[in-house]
Amino acid sequence: MKRGLELHHIGVHFGGLTALDDVSLRVAPNQVVGVIGPNGAGKTTLFNVICGFVSPETGSLTLDGRPLRPRPHRLTRLGIARTLQGTGLFAGLTVLENVMTGASHTARAGFVPALLGLPSSDRDERRLRQHALDILDDLGIAGHADAAPTTLPFAVRQRVALARALAARPRLLLLDEPAGGLGADDITELAELVRQLPRRDADPCAVLLVEHHMDLVMAVCDEIVVLDFGRVIAAGTPDEIRDDPAVTDAYLGAAVDEAAA
Numbered sequence: 317m318k319r320g321l322e323l324h325h326i327g328v329h330f331g332g333l334t335a336l337d338d339v340s341l342r343v344a345p346n347q348v349v350g351v352i353g354p355n356g357a358g359k360t361t362l363f364n365v366i367c368g369f370v371s372p373e374t375g376s377l378t379l380d381g382r383p384l385r386p387r388p389h390r391l392t393r394l395g396i397a398r399t400l401q402g403t404g405l406f407a408g409l410t411v412l413e414n415v416m417t418g419a420s421h422t423a424r425a426g427f428v429p430a431l432l433g434l435p436s437s438d439r440d441e442r443r444l445r446q447h448a449l450d451i452l453d454d455l456g457i458a459g460h461a462d463a464a465p466t467t468l469p470f471a472v473r474q475r476v477a478l479a480r481a482l483a484a485r486p487r488l489l490l491l492d493e494p495a496g497g498l499g500a501d502d503i504t505e506l507a508e509l510v511r512q513l514p515r516r517d518a519d520p521c522a523v524l525l526v527e528h529h530m531d532l533v534m535a536v537c538d539e540i541v542v543l544d545f546g547r548v549i550a551a552g553t554p555d556e557i558r559d560d561p562a563v564t565d566a567y568l569g570a571a572v573d574e575a576a577a
């Protein structure tokens with residue numbers, strides 16, 4: 317049985333500030349796991365540790381039981397893909413080309429055949445193009461394949477960014493605040509989409525979702541981890557988290573602080 321991604325007792329400090337303190341969690345295959353918490357709780361730092369942007373001072377990570385030292389440029393080869401806050405799409409490429417860049421590492425023909433225009437690179441390109449089109453179709457945005465991303469509404473661009481991440485055929489997808497900037501209807505549609513990711517026929521993947529929007533997290537997650545001041549203060553199913561007084565206290569405390577400010 318594959319164990320998926322595990323974080324064991326992760327600690328990160330920035331100068332005298334403790335951003336993560338003894339954080340452990342697991343994202344099992346085919347699960348959607350959410351990380352929530354008030355502002356400054358450590359969510360982004362946790363995401364950055366998994367992507368390899370931040371190295372933890374204490375603790376370790378494992379992927380299917382094997383030690384994992386993430387580096388941003390090596391993630392895709394490990395079967396991990398991510399979307400970042402904002403969409404980060406290439407403005408000079410069409411939607412389809414943007415999605416194809418997500419899978420380009422899987423192309424068998426290398427740089428030289430492509431440069432010489434040899435048939436293997438044509439075949440590769442056709443294969444990549446079809447794969448990207450299939451994903452766009454899956455996400456309901458194939459009609460925008462030839463559009464420039466800048467001409468599209470934000471919610472569609474978000475979907476294109478998701479399609480690009482999925483093009484790498486990840487077994488784990490990291491989503492950083494995917495609901496940021498979306499309206500209520502778009503969030504409902506996004507929830508439906510995220511819930512389906514571990515259940516897709518082709519290339520199902522586990523999801524780790526770092527998100528502010530409680531509604532989205534409650535709707536899609538099998539497990540939720542709640543951070544406050546860098547520590548895990550609760551972990552469990554959405555129902556368990558909803559009824560946990562420590563979680564209410566943390567969010568109430570944050571709301572009171574904001575009101576006072």
Ligand SMILES: Nc1ncnc2c1ncn2[C@@H]1O[C@H](COP(=O)(O)OP(=O)(O)OP(=O)(O)O)[C@@H](O)[C@H]1O
Nearest residue numbers: 330333334335353354355356357358359360361362
């Ligand atoms: N590069 C950094 N240098 C110094 N302090 C940092 C750095 N990155 C984060 N912090 C601090 O670490 C703590 C955790 O920040 P982090 O951004 O991970 O929280 P968050 O839960 O993502 O917050 P938000 O919901 O506001 O995005 C905060 O106190 C933040 O100010």
